[in-house]
Amino acid sequence: MEAVGAGVTGVKAGDRVYVGGTLSGAYAELSLCDQTQVHPLPANVSFAQGAAMNVPYATAYHALVHRAAGEAGETVFVHGASGGVGIAAVQLARARGLTVIGTAGTERGRRLVLEQGAHHVLDHTATGYLEELMRLTGGRGVDVVLEMLANVNLQKDLGIVAMRGRIAVIGNRGTVEINARLAMNKNAAILGVALFHATPPQVVGIHAALVEGLSNGTLRPVIALELPLVQAPRAHEAVMEAGHHGKIVLIP
Amino acid sequence: MEAVGAGVTGVKAGDRVYVGGTLSGAYAELSLCDQTQVHPLPANVSFAQGAAMNVPYATAYHALVHRAAGEAGETVFVHGASGGVGIAAVQLARARGLTVIGTAGTERGRRLVLEQGAHHVLDHTATGYLEELMRLTGGRGVDVVLEMLANVNLQKDLGIVAMRGRIAVIGNRGTVEINARLAMNKNAAILGVALFHATPPQVVGIHAALVEGLSNGTLRPVIALELPLVQAPRAHEAVMEAGHHGKIVLIP
Incomplete structure (x- = not known):
């Protein structure tokens, strides 16, 4: 306008x-x-x-930069990358020098995620996609997860973050059972994100x-x-x- | 020696x-x-x-200062304050200028927690102790939780942290069901703590x-x-x- x-x-x-x-x-x-x-x-x-x-862009920035403190050279996993916040996060993270791995549930979504700058894309509906993620990171895991559906993925995210990893929860639609020992064992963090509270x-x-x-x-x-x-x-x-x-x- | x-x-x-x-x-x-x-x-x-x-002291320091970034003037809730890490956390937080609220399950434990410098002590076996905590903070909640038993308390902790609160998980003995929406709504954080990874x-x-x-x-x-x-x-x-x-x- x-x-x-x-x-x-x-x-x-x-x-x-x-x-x-x-x-x-x-x-x-x-x-x-x-x-x-x-x-x-x-x-x-x-x-x-x-x-x-x-x-979407303001939320992605708040999550990646303010909450998760994602830094150039780190790896970010955008768990649900073909939606509004996901696309924004892929572009922002790529431009800041992070290695970007995204997921989408459809072929068209995955093509879009790559077009928007992700280095790798995975299908979060496929069995074994997190094993593939671990292979992509040389077994190290990812430094940052931007999570769009925590009620489904949070416990899995704790398994694939690297030492001192940060999981920024941007979307959630219910409860989830987690074992906080996984966070302790890696000095990992689960960070709630609401742009409203920036x-x-x-x-x-x-x-x-x-x-x-x-x-x-x-x-x-x-x-x-x-x-x-x-x-x-x-x-x-x-x-x-x-x-x-x-x-x-x-x-x- | x-x-x-x-x-x-x-x-x-x-x-x-x-x-x-x-x-x-x-x-x-x-x-x-x-x-x-x-x-x-x-x-x-x-x-x-x-x-x-x-x-205990090194863990308490790593949790309070490095992980939760507890600052003078903030309120810290030591959820399980009469054990080794709890006592250390009470003394450290008090000396740094935080308002300290501890819990213990026995009368003798609660007396000890007060003696070690807590401003307030609550009985975590009593019904309504978290309502009392909210009253003590004027309804605002606490800035930092040092959590010794996350599998029992983590979801409750999400309810009593203040806006931008940090829950440092120091102890855990199993799984727990949480609703990550509570963390999102407050820009709150759950932070795993392991001294080993300092x-x-x-x-x-x-x-x-x-x-x-x-x-x-x-x-x-x-x-x-x-x-x-x-x-x-x-x-x-x-x-x-x-x-x-x-x-x-x-x-x-």
Whole structure:
């Protein structure tokens, strides 16, 4: 969208922007935002891509950088890499110099994960995929796991993290039985992630990094579908259907 | 014990020392140590107390400081505070300026926990003790949990940590069912702790801090029982019996 008013963050009226939250809601032609919620949208990025930034990219950044402290040279396993946060995490981690291993449950999803920059992709519906992961890491395990479905995978993740590994829990839909001894034996960590609880300085850092990534082309939000605002109900159905890789964007 | 040889760490032959591990074993009149394992024992501390330092105090320090990053002004809940690591954690956390809440299952244990510096003590066998904990923190919860029995308490701990709280798992004896959503909702962390995996620089830091704490009197290892080395088999029985608060030390 375009900024109507100016802010202290360097955004002027008429500038192309994306927003990280609004005060008045985003299903609208105009939105009221706090100036800290408005970020410049580089010329090489579409408005639809801008609309796809905030939750997935900001969450992936908060998980990988602030919570898991993933560093260049480390290996990250994106457990569920073909969804919105997963694609963002693959692009972010690749650009920061991590070795990226992703998973997806479909052939199309796995192709997408590789296209977005993963060094390796695995099928999390295949038996033995975690043994394959251990082979890919020379038996060492991964330094960081970005976990999209902790209720299914958390105990398995404890088995495949390396010494001092960090498991960032981004998605979860129920309870899971774990043996915390596995975490003790590796000085490993399970880290809950909610973008909602990022501190104000962290939010500033997140968007400073995301704008730069958009500008230099390392972050490229994938749009699955654009629908007019009037078709918002249809968008809510589409988001629950399988097989959409990328974000669904409403166009006012 | 007394050092026989000198080391680069400033210990001279004849100095009083304690050891953080040995090369040749500690059930002995003499032990061979790497020089990095030998630390000065201040004059105000007995040899028996020196023998009680390494595993409990070093573990408590690694958990509280390196893993959970407990800071002055925060609240720490020592879930199981009357054992060796628990007592060490209470003394360490109190000296660093944290508000300390401990638990013990017996009246004698609770008295000990208060004597060692806890601001509050709770009975973890009493119904409603976690509601009492929440009242003590004004409903906010605790910043750090040092957990001695994760298989029983981990899910409960997720309920009583504050926003951005850290649960350091020091002890565990089986599996536990958790809902990772609780960790997500608070950006909370579950941190496995094994002293064995502290890095060499961390080990240096641990003993620098412990020697200073012994010297200034804030760390005072509690000795439950001293037995002659020849009675080592009896010591192994005693350590499994209930009701020993403090360490059992073999005297060569």
